[in-house]
Amino acid sequence: MKRHFRELSVAAALLVVLLGLAIVAPAFFQPQPLLSLLTREAPTLVVACGMALVIISRQIDISVGSQFAVCSVCGGLLAAKGWPLPLVFLSSVLFGAIMGAVNGWLVAGLRLPSIVVTLATMVTWREALRWQRQGEFVNLPDGLQWVGLSQIAGQWTLILAALALLVLLALATKHLSAGRFVYAVGTDAEAARLAGIRPQLTIFFVFVFMGALVGLAAMMNVVQSPQVDPKSGSGLELKVIAAAVVGGVAVSGGRGKLWGVFVGLLLLACISPALTHLHIEAYWEKAIQGAIILLAVVADGLRTRKQRN
Amino acid sequence: MTKSFGAVRALKGVSFDLHAGEVHALLGENGAGKSTLIKVITGAHQPDGGSIKINGESVSQLTPASAHKLGIACIYQQPALFPDLTVAENIGLRLESASVFRKVNWAIRQQRAAELLKRIGAEISPDAEVRSLSMPEQQLVEIACALGAGARIVIMDEPTASLTQKEQHLLFAVVKDLRASGVGVIYISHRLEEIFALADRVTVLRDGESVGTNKVGEMNESSLIKLMVGREVSAIYPPSESAAGNVVLSLKNLGCAAGGVENISLDVRAGEIVGMAGLVGAGRTELARVIFGITPADSGEILLNGQRITISTPKEAVAHGIAYVPEDRRRHGVILEMPIAHNMTMAIHDRVFPGTWLRFGAERQLALDFTHDLGVKAYGPDAPGGSLSGGNQQKVSLARWLATKPKLLILDEPTQGVDVGAKSEIHKIIRRLAKEGLAVLMISSDLPEVLGMSDRIAVMRGGTITAMLLAKTDAHEVMAAALGKQN
Numbered sequence: 044m045k046r047h048f049r050e051l052s053v054a055a056a057l058l059v060v061l062l063g064l065a066i067v068a069p070a071f072f073q074p075q076p077l078l079s080l081l082t083r084e085a086p087t088l089v090v091a092c093g094m095a096l097v098i099i100s101r102q103i104d105i106s107v108g109s110q111f112a113v114c115s116v117c118g119g120l121l122a123a124k125g126w127p128l129p130l131v132f133l134s135s136v137l138f139g140a141i142m143g144a145v146n147g148w149l150v151a152g153l154r155l156p157s158i159v160v161t162l163a164t165m166v167t168w169r170e171a172l173r174w175q176r177q178g179e180f181v182n183l184p185d186g187l188q189w190v191g192l193s194q195i196a197g198q199w200t201l202i203l204a205a206l207a208l209l210v211l212l213a214l215a216t217k218h219l220s221a222g223r224f225v226y227a228v229g230t231d232a233e234a235a236r237l238a239g240i241r242p243q244l245t246i247f248f249v250f251v252f253m254g255a256l257v258g259l260a261a262m263m264n265v266v267q268s269p270q271v272d273p274k275s276g277s278g279l280e281l282k283v284i285a286a287a288v289v290g291g292v293a294v295s296g297g298r299g300k301l302w303g304v305f306v307g308l309l310l311l312a313c314i315s316p317a318l319t320h321l322h323i324e325a326y327w328e329k330a331i332q333g334a335i336i337l338l339a340v341v342a343d344g345l346r347t348r349k350q351r352n
Numbered sequence: 353m354t355k356s357f358g359a360v361r362a363l364k365g366v367s368f369d370l371h372a373g374e375v376h377a378l379l380g381e382n383g384a385g386k387s388t389l390i391k392v393i394t395g396a397h398q399p400d401g402g403s404i405k406i407n408g409e410s411v412s413q414l415t416p417a418s419a420h421k422l423g424i425a426c427i428y429q430q431p432a433l434f435p436d437l438t439v440a441e442n443i444g445l446r447l448e449s450a451s452v453f454r455k456v457n458w459a460i461r462q463q464r465a466a467e468l469l470k471r472i473g474a475e476i477s478p479d480a481e482v483r484s485l486s487m488p489e490q491q492l493v494e495i496a497c498a499l500g501a502g503a504r505i506v507i508m509d510e511p512t513a514s515l516t517q518k519e520q521h522l523l524f525a526v527v528k529d530l531r532a533s534g535v536g537v538i539y540i541s542h543r544l545e546e547i548f549a550l551a552d553r554v555t556v557l558r559d560g561e562s563v564g565t566n567k568v569g570e571m572n573e574s575s576l577i578k579l580m581v582g583r584e585v586s587a588i589y590p591p592s593e594s595a596a597g598n599v600v601l602s603l604k605n606l607g608c609a610a611g612g613v614e615n616i617s618l619d620v621r622a623g624e625i626v627g628m629a630g631l632v633g634a635g636r637t638e639l640a641r642v643i644f645g646i647t648p649a650d651s652g653e654i655l656l657n658g659q660r661i662t663i664s665t666p667k668e669a670v671a672h673g674i675a676y677v678p679e680d681r682r683r684h685g686v687i688l689e690m691p692i693a694h695n696m697t698m699a700i701h702d703r704v705f706p707g708t709w710l711r712f713g714a715e716r717q718l719a720l721d722f723t724h725d726l727g728v729k730a731y732g733p734d735a736p737g738g739s740l741s742g743g744n745q746q747k748v749s750l751a752r753w754l755a756t757k758p759k760l761l762i763l764d765e766p767t768q769g770v771d772v773g774a775k776s777e778i779h780k781i782i783r784r785l786a787k788e789g790l791a792v793l794m795i796s797s798d799l800p801e802v803l804g805m806s807d808r809i810a811v812m813r814g815g816t817i818t819a820m821l822l823a824k825t826d827a828h829e830v831m832a833a834a835l836g837k838q839n
Contacts, residue, residue: 217710218709218710219708219709219710220701220702220705220710223694223701223710224701226690227687227690227694227698230687230689230690231684231687233684234684234685234686234687235687235698236646236666237644237646237666237676237678237684237685238666238698238699238752239666239667239669239670239671239698239699240667240698241665241667297689298689
């Protein structure tokens, strides 16, 4: 109970919001819009899981939005060439992993600060894509949308896939040595090194894994529409970092749980539709999201200060 | 003057006085209370009791800023300058008023810097970036700052530790100039010859107490060393019961330029505790880091059970059966945020968890076993490392390494900052481990501990082993070797 306090308090906040909506705007709970909302957020959840691991290892990756766009376009082009769907998914994951490996090599191999490295790769991938595609959309072949299923079945598939991945990753971080190492490296890299763990290798693979998840998420997004927007994924990095922070992942590394990230993402995601149903103008969304993030950070700050005293 | 840190009493009623125009040396073993006394004088620590008088006036609530105003300046071993600014800018920052929007008069700043540097005979350009200066040059800049601030009390903490012979002579000349101009100098050094060359009086601290202030002329090296160690090894240490077996670790001419150790030859046998004595900076921790692959050796050989091995990362050292319980347990020994069970299995994941998944049951059992075996006082395997007392944290750190089933255990200051009860428990554990056939290399600055625990004692000085002594030796002999004097 005490160990999950941070996550539970976010869950409580989410519950309060949902209860409030149930009373004031029951229309929010219509199944079809809700399903659409969750489908839209499914890829974000996948990326947020990766980001949580990156932040737990005391790093940051702000290039995920650009990676997302590159994977989307590349995957879309392969699909347009007639590649079979599983192969397209796999290639996209591979592209993501390669971009992650570039980040990982620069951060862990050359020991450069990840904020600068990923800022540079963020701009590089994005601009390379713009130069290559000139903003052109990729038209996808029929039968790709909703992975060839009906819309409802496709939506459920994506949501359940994202949730399954969340559960799998949450279990893995707790039950695999690799997960333990990520926490150890994020808390104290030198102590981890003295215990025979290789911090730089750990960080490298966290970035590679992050990239692979972005590749997967990109495909989960691509199959939701008939075209690929080369500008997709812009702002994604902020969204997933926000979800991680609100969900209780400490920016100072070493602390956080994936299910907390899930709750944090839901909390941030339901604000926009909630505003619509409450007839509040949409531009309040960012302000409210900002306030929630600030609240989370301040709460964490106060908590660590209390622990220190 | 008294000062305690938690349960540790660092200063137990020390009295110290400094006259204008004298060099007063401060001498003592590691942990005798020199640094604490200096920090109280410079206002970095608030004393728990006692009083400070400067020019006959009582000073209460000394802070670093007010100490500075009172003319107290301290020159540390590692100069605290801004490396990217020039010498003149650094001096200016110390001496000019600190208001935010004042106009900087560059010409005056330059001129003053040049004058101050000239006064101490330093050939340093005021325009040079501090980064480009050598360590002694930076120390001279510090002295120039102190001089420019009109310091009446200058504290020098081992100023010659990194200086060459020639630079030392230059520094001595500067110190003598300071003395001649009426400045009181507190001079801390482990080098006895410097104290005889430079100081007027010498105060020896031991275990947080002053054991005497004497005129240097009335002392000789032997009497000073006697004052420094001057206590009997009490019988609280468990007796050695083990017979030394085969040689486990053998170092042959081992060196590492980056770590500052050279030409180390040493054998450690199974069942034997080899103590490592020496002063801070003698290279003992550095040697441990070389053996453990943190700063890998670049010359010489390491033999483990007679086989030549190379160790270039801690992971390889662990694989070879070497364990290193580091000095700073709060930073490197125990991950404070993690439960003690996680801490204990940190180094043996591939051994306790051979399959895919972690086995929490096995981990818990291992933690319970070690908790029981070593007498760790914690509410359970889930207790975070940070919730334990220092001694218990040290036991957790020890458990992590015993879990690797090592052949060689390197302990770095195993009882530093540990209360008396836990200390004797840790000593008993170390003895038992040796009896069970483990080869133990124990670095310690606690001289009675080294004497009471070791089967043999290696004394280091200046990055190499200067003496191998048998357990029957006494504190005087160890200290003499650590200070570089053979009687």
